[in-house]
Amino acid sequence: MSDPFGPFRDPERLRGLTERLHRLTSERPLTFMHVCGTHENAIGRFGIRSLLPPWLRVIAGPGCPVCVCPPAEIDAAVRLATDHSVILATFGDMLRVPGRISLAQARARGADVRVVRGVHDAVRLAVDHPERQVVMLAVGFETTACTTAAAVLAGPPGNFSMILAHRLIPPAMHALLGLPALRLDGFLLPGHATAVTGTVDYETFATVSGLPASVAGFEPVDILWGLERLATLAVHGEVEVANAYARAVRPAGNLRAQQATDKAFEPMDAAWRGLGVIPASGLALRAPYHKLDALARFGLTLDPDLPECLPGCQCGSVMVGLTEPEVCPLFDKSCTPTSPRGPCMVSQEGTCHSRYVYRERRDA
Amino acid sequence: MPDDRITLGHGSGGLLTHELVRDVFRRALANPLLDPLDDGALLPDPGGPLALTTDGFVVSPLEFAGGNIGSLAINGTVNDLAVSGAHPRYIALAAILEEGLERALLERIVQSAAKAARAAGVVVVTGDTKVVERGKGDGVYLTTTGVGPLRAGFPRTDRGPEPGDVVLVSGPVGDHGAVILATRSGVSLETTLESDCAPVTDLVDALFAVDAVPLFLRDPTRGGLATLLCDLAEHGGCEVAVQEAQVPIRTATSTLCDIVGVDPLHLACEGRVVAVVSADRANAALDAWHGLPSGAQAQSIGELREAPAPRVVLHTRYGGARTLLRPTAELLPRIC
Numbered sequence: 146m147s148d149p150f151g152p153f154r155d156p157e158r159l160r161g162l163t164e165r166l167h168r169l170t171s172e173r174p175l176t177f178m179h180v181c182g183t184h185e186n187a188i189g190r191f192g193i194r195s196l197l198p199p200w201l202r203v204i205a206g207p208g209c210p211v212c213v214c215p216p217a218e219i220d221a222a223v224r225l226a227t228d229h230s231v232i233l234a235t236f237g238d239m240l241r242v243p244g245r246i247s248l249a250q251a252r253a254r255g256a257d258v259r260v261v262r263g264v265h266d267a268v269r270l271a272v273d274h275p276e277r278q279v280v281m282l283a284v285g286f287e288t289t290a291c292t293t294a295a296a297v298l299a300g301p302p303g304n305f306s307m308i309l310a311h312r313l314i315p316p317a318m319h320a321l322l323g324l325p326a327l328r329l330d331g332f333l334l335p336g337h338a339t340a341v342t343g344t345v346d347y348e349t350f351a352t353v354s355g356l357p358a359s360v361a362g363f364e365p366v367d368i369l370w371g372l373e374r375l376a377t378l379a380v381h382g383e384v385e386v387a388n389a390y391a392r393a394v395r396p397a398g399n400l401r402a403q404q405a406t407d408k409a410f411e412p413m414d415a416a417w418r419g420l421g422v423i424p425a426s427g428l429a430l431r432a433p434y435h436k437l438d439a440l441a442r443f444g445l446t447l448d449p450d451l452p453e454c455l456p457g458c459q460c461g462s463v464m465v466g467l468t469e470p471e472v473c474p475l476f477d478k479s480c481t482p483t484s485p486r487g488p489c490m491v492s493q494e495g496t497c498h499s500r501y502v503y504r505e506r507r508d509a
Numbered sequence: 510m511p512d513d514r515i516t517l518g519h520g521s522g523g524l525l526t527h528e529l530v531r532d533v534f535r536r537a538l539a540n541p542l543l544d545p546l547d548d549g550a551l552l553p554d555p556g557g558p559l560a561l562t563t564d565g566f567v568v569s570p571l572e573f574a575g576g577n578i579g580s581l582a583i584n585g586t587v588n589d590l591a592v593s594g595a596h597p598r599y600i601a602l603a604a605i606l607e608e609g610l611e612r613a614l615l616e617r618i619v620q621s622a623a624k625a626a627r628a629a630g631v632v633v634v635t636g637d638t639k640v641v642e643r644g645k646g647d648g649v650y651l652t653t654t655g656v657g658p659l660r661a662g663f664p665r666t667d668r669g670p671e672p673g674d675v676v677l678v679s680g681p682v683g684d685h686g687a688v689i690l691a692t693r694s695g696v697s698l699e700t701t702l703e704s705d706c707a708p709v710t711d712l713v714d715a716l717f718a719v720d721a722v723p724l725f726l727r728d729p730t731r732g733g734l735a736t737l738l739c740d741l742a743e744h745g746g747c748e749v750a751v752q753e754a755q756v757p758i759r760t761a762t763s764t765l766c767d768i769v770g771v772d773p774l775h776l777a778c779e780g781r782v783v784a785v786v787s788a789d790r791a792n793a794a795l796d797a798w799h800g801l802p803s804g805a806q807a808q809s810i811g812e813l814r815e816a817p818a819p820r821v822v823l824h825t826r827y828g829g830a831r832t833l834l835r836p837t838a839e840l841l842p843r844i845c
Contacts, residue, residue, distance in 0.1 A: 148760045150767060159827050190772075192829020365827055482837030493770065504832040 153364030162369040163196045169373075169380050171200045176328060177375055178321070178466050180314055181335035182209035182494025183363050189503025191365040193372075201376060204466040205499075207317050207420060208335065210285045211238040211492035212464055215416045217447035218310040219244030221440060222282040225308075226256035229443050232274060234259045234267035235282035238492040241485065244451065248282075264296040264307075271305035280439045281307040286314050287338045290428055291402035294409035297434050306439035309428055312415060314338055315346045316426035320417075322354055326467055331375045332358040336367070336390040341406075343398025347386050359387040360394050409434060418453050418488060419464035460487035463496050470497040477501060515610040520640025530638060533616055534602075537623040542599070542634040550634035552599060555658045560595035562586055563654040571618065571648050573688050575703030576779075578651055579622030584706050584779055585730070586655035587629040591713045592726045592782060594663035597629060601654040602636040607646035618649060629708035631655070662722060670724040670745035672815045675791040679712050679782045679798055680705065680757060680806045682734045686776025687762040690769060702761040707780030712804055716784055721794035725785035728778065735774040736835045737783055738821045741813075745785075748816030751833065754826040755810045774823075775836040785813065 152158070179185065185205045188194060194203065207213050223244050226233035233248065237260045240249040252258040257277075261267050264281055271279035283293045290311040297307075314335065321327060334347055339360045351358055357378035361371025371389040378387060388394055408431070415427025430438055440446065454460045457475055462468040470476050470489065480486040482498055489497035518525040535543060542550045566582040576584075583600065590597040602622065606615065626633055685704040709728060716723055725744060729737040734756070742749045758773050766773045780803065786794045791809055798804030821833040 148764070150764070154826075156826050156828075189831070191827055192825045192831055193827075195829040196827065502834060502837070 150364055153362070153366045155366060158366050159196075159369055162366065162373050166196075166201070166369065166373045166376060167198050169198070169376050171376075171380050174200050174202065175330040175376065175379055176202045176204060177331045177333055177372065177379075178204050178206040178329050179333040179335070179361075180206040180208040180318065181338070182212070182492065182496070182499070183337070184208065184333065184335060184361070184368065185496050185499045186494060186503075187363045187365070187368060189499045191368070192503075193365060193368055196369065197372070201372070203333065203372065204469070205463075205496040206321060206466050207417060207464045209464075209489065209492050209494040209496065210289070210312060211236070211242055212460065212488040212495045213312055213317075213417045213419065214239070214242065214284050214310045214488075215418050216244040216451040216453060217416070217449055218282065218308055219248065220451055221445050221447055222280070222308055223248060223251045223256070224445060225280050225439060225443060226251050226258055227254070229278070230257070231278040231280045231443075232257045232259055232270055233280050233282065234261045234270055236261065236284065238494065239282060239284060241491045242488045243455070264293045268296055268299075268301045268305055271302045275302065275304060277304060279305050281305070282310060283307050284310045286312060286335070287341045287406070290410065291341055291399070291406045294405040297409040297430065297437060298405055301437070306437050306442050308439050309410070309430065311410075311428045312417065313412070313426050313428070315342075315350055316423050317417060317420060318350055319353070320420050320423045320426075321465060324465060324467070327465065329356060329466075331356050331379045333368075333371055333375060334358050334360040334386070336360055336362040336393055339390070339398070340393045341399045341402045343403075344386050344388060344394065344396050345398075351384050351386050355384055357384050357387070360390045362390040362393060416449065419461035454487045458487035460489045460497070463489050470500040473497070513612050515606045515608060515612060515615065515640060517608050517640050517642065519606065520638065526638065530636075533612075533619050534636060534638070537616075537619045538602075538626065538633045540632045540634070542632060543636075550599070550601075552634070552656075558659045559656055560590050560593040560659050561654070561656050562589040562593065563652065564589060566651040566653070567647060568689065569647055570689075570692050571614065573692055573704055575685075575688060576706035577618050577621045578649055579618035579620070580625040581706050581779060582651040582653045583622050583625035583629060583631070584708050586653040587631055587708045587710060588728045588779070588782075590655045590657045591708070591710045592728050593659075594713075594726065595657035595659050597631045597655055597708075597710060598657040599655065600626065600631050600633045602633050603652040604636070604638050605646055605650040606638065606640045607648050608640055608643040610648050615649065625708070629710060660717065663717075665722055665724060668724065670741065670747070670785045670813055672747050672813050673788055674724055674785050674813045675788050675809055676738075676741070676749060676751070676811045676813070677784045677786060677791065677794055677798070678729075678734065678757065678808055678810050679709065679784075679804045680780075681759045681762065682729060682756065682778050682781060683758060683762045683766070683773040683776030685779040686733065687765050687773070690771065690776065691765055702759065702765070705778050705780035707803060709780060709782040709803070711801055712782050712798060715797040715801060715804070716786070716794055719790070719793045719797045721784075721786045721790035721797070723784040723786055726782065728782050730777050730779060732835055733773070733775040733777055734783070735772065735821070735833050738833060739835050741783075741785065742819035742821050745813055746819055748814040748819070749811060749821045750814050751811035751821060751823050753823050755808050757806050757808050772836070774833065788812075
């Protein structure tokens, strides 16, 4: 088979983009934030930061859906799995994120926790186990929310329900603007989420924030191209949204996905690890689908008072770009991927995990 | 007409057990040492030191593109002997079967083991069969124990791996892990990707034949190439500098890894070998491997360097460098 990623990993093209980036000059240091765990992972894996000019810094924002999921939702999932004997289905990354205990710990104590690749796998579990209740802990941003919506609209079997822990990116970006210590010069936008939402919301955001943005894909050429477009805008003081991922992202986005999401869900205020409650940043089932709400079905409420992180853990601050993982006193000491203290070290999409796994070496 | 499924009776030690061993195991694996079906095999005088290894096999799915648990169990133990510097000779095979296992599937597995043994030049000389209740096993678990005479002059006593030595890999990495991962995650790729499950004996023999006696020799199984290189760095007390662009990886494997979200350097191989040789023997070793079908895509992937602490540094194809670590947890699919 031919390599579908070949053109987007071509070292020559990457070198050309790097040279163009280095030909730009900025009178002051610039800081760009991406809001996508897959971007952080790719930036580390391909060693992108070592290619940037000295005046350009790229930091990670709240881009890991697993990391931003607060402990209350995880705790509810654990309680359903342990006290109500449901089959609890969720994504692999969620398993080790701590609530009171993690789903992995619950599984080790006998709970029936299953790893699925998508909500369709969870629905399949419900079809295959009509005698059991199956609950999906649904996390993720716009990209994943539309798949959950599709499952809702398709009419899943009566023994299926869900804990909705989806989050929306634009409201979180607005919330970041309210952090006085955070000085940003532009946003690198997540290509996958933008393929669903389109760029319209982000154009509004650019106008409100006065910050340029560019949409980028996830291969090294995509990311560097996105950064080069963004740097060009920032250096010239232009405020607009550049699309450096046009092969996937249309300005209007994926209308079918948007319509499905809008039909199944309505916005609600939601808590984020590290950011607190953000207005209209979560999703709730619309009235015709309330019967799919697992919390209502089993009479559970979310416990808002659970501590977000273990003592000393800086995840909340890492998640909003105020602290680099390496600065956290726990990083690579008591907090490692095999014994994580906070969610950012658990998920493969987490900033701490990416930095731990893909430690760039400038001395090598 | 024999029963088409394994029952608890097949593990009772009675007539059914006798028939199963005779008609499935001995029929496929027949050789003069096994044929008496006594309690133990009586082996000829080896005339020197031996290497002994044992390994349990619990792979799921039992059958996969390029092999099944039977060929895997033979090759896994053959390869552990080979990279220990031994000539693989005799294998003991223990099978734990789950009640309800299809007899036809068991026959395919045992025949595959027999074929792998013939290809690797080993004989299965003794064995054991047990049956557990339905739900208490996963179809078939196999354990193989292997023994073979150690070749003279190995392991080397003059020196171990040290800065300046060269790291060679015999072929594309991660194919076995990719096939298992694809099957288990339900991803069907339109590809001919197969497990690399095969004996590495000829690859090891080739190194000795051209006087490229390895300073470090392993097969990158669980944990993949990354884990092996971390072991090497610690063993040698030095840096392993790897050029990413030199590491052979099939496009189908790397594409699958991109879809599922895992690093191909963390995926298991079952028919590859990594050797560290002195720089002045590296070309001879590579030429020897290139002369074998199983080594046609062999590559020099890096070298050992002085370093204050053991580490593996991966030099990316884009001019960056990062530390390569062992995989940290079970390989889980990404969520977005």
